[in-house]
Amino acid sequence: MSATEMRTIPDEYPSRTGAGVKWIPRKDPVVYPNDDQGPLTGEQLDFYRENGYLFLESLFPEEDISRFRSELRSIWEHSRNARAPEIIREPESEEIRSVFAVHRDNDVFRGLSRHPLLVQAVRQILGSDVYIHQSRINFKPGFTGKEFYWHSDFETWHVEDGMPRMRALSCSLALEDNYPFNGPLMVIPGSHRHYVSCPGTTPEGNYKSSLRRQIYGVPDHESLTRLVQEGGIDMPAGKAGSLILFDCNIMHGSNSNITPLPRSNVFLVYNSTENRLAAPFSGQAPRPEYIAARS
Numbered sequence: 135m136s137a138t139e140m141r142t143i144p145d146e147y148p149s150r151t152g153a154g155v156k157w158i159p160r161k162d163p164v165v166y167p168n169d170d171q172g173p174l175t176g177e178q179l180d181f182y183r184e185n186g187y188l189f190l191e192s193l194f195p196e197e198d199i200s201r202f203r204s205e206l207r208s209i210w211e212h213s214r215n216a217r218a219p220e221i222i223r224e225p226e227s228e229e230i231r232s233v234f235a236v237h238r239d240n241d242v243f244r245g246l247s248r249h250p251l252l253v254q255a256v257r258q259i260l261g262s263d264v265y266i267h268q269s270r271i272n273f274k275p276g277f278t279g280k281e282f283y284w285h286s287d288f289e290t291w292h293v294e295d296g297m298p299r300m301r302a303l304s305c306s307l308a309l310e311d312n313y314p315f316n317g318p319l320m321v322i323p324g325s326h327r328h329y330v331s332c333p334g335t336t337p338e339g340n341y342k343s344s345l346r347r348q349i350y351g352v353p354d355h356e357s358l359t360r361l362v363q364e365g366g367i368d369m370p371a372g373k374a375g376s377l378i379l380f381d382c383n384i385m386h387g388s389n390s391n392i393t394p395l396p397r398s399n400v401f402l403v404y405n406s407t408e409n410r411l412a413a414p415f416s417g418q419a420p421r422p423e424y425i426a427a428r429s
């Protein structure tokens with residue numbers, strides 16, 4: 135679809151409009167109605183609806199994980215001296231931070247993105263067919279791996295990619311053991327029920343710096359304090375092979391990693407086919423396909 139053919143639709147979740155910070159109650163279901171049988175139990179779906187995430191400890195066996203990890207190493211080696219827009223470096227060094235579109239460019243991770251267990255679990259939550267909106271590996275090597283500041287993914291996908299509604303989720307698969315001390319994902323349970331609009335406006339081409347360090351689309355301190363007062367912070371850290379499913383609007387982030395123990399994860403973002411991207415609500419050009427799939 136060309137830029138001129140992009141749908142323009144009303145903005146249900148305005149953010150970065152230059153107006154003050156506003157909390158908007160979520161207008162969309164968390165678990166969508168669905169008759170599909172799937173791997174998730176009613177209890178697990180209730181936990182996800184209530185908290186905005188679900189932790190599945192040691193979901194993938196060691197032989198799968200060692201295959202993924204050797205792929206991870208070859209992507210790292212290959213990306214080190216390569217120049218491609220999909221390779222994102224750390225803000226203050228040439229160290230690799232993320233590699234995008236691994237479901238498109240790597241056979242093993244393409245296979246993972248189509249794994250029936252993942253797809254069926256995601257369909258149970260989103261209540262429709264799904265497709266990959268974004269995929270990436272986040273490398274957080276020992277000693278030098280840097281943090282990801284607090285954010286809601288949906289805020290960015292809405293403003294910068296034109297994702298209309300909250301009907302998407304991330305699967306984060308741990309490829310190394312996650313401990314409380316090597317920079318695992320932190321989530322604020324219950325925060326997915328509030329949309330916290332962010333201050334400022336989006337600079338043109340923001341993604342060229344935001345994937346290294348996010349400055350726009352970051353909530354204010356007062357909102358974060360209130361969210362944590364209400365929900366606390368959960369840190370679902372476990373063995374390699376553990377999976378976290380989390381709602382597109384849950385507030386999350388992670389600390390840097392000064393331990394010698396690397397923490398690398400593969401992220402697969404699924405969106406509902408009923409929630410295809412429209413024109414970005416920032417009014418700017420859409421981000422490239424390797425960050426936000428439109429085709």
Ligand code: 6CS
Nearest residue numbers: 285287290291344345348
């Ligand atoms: O801009 C994005 O789409 C990415 N940025 C962040 C901080 N999280 C989600 C997503 O991968």
Ligand code: FE
Nearest residue numbers: 285286287386
């Ligand atoms: Fe995120």
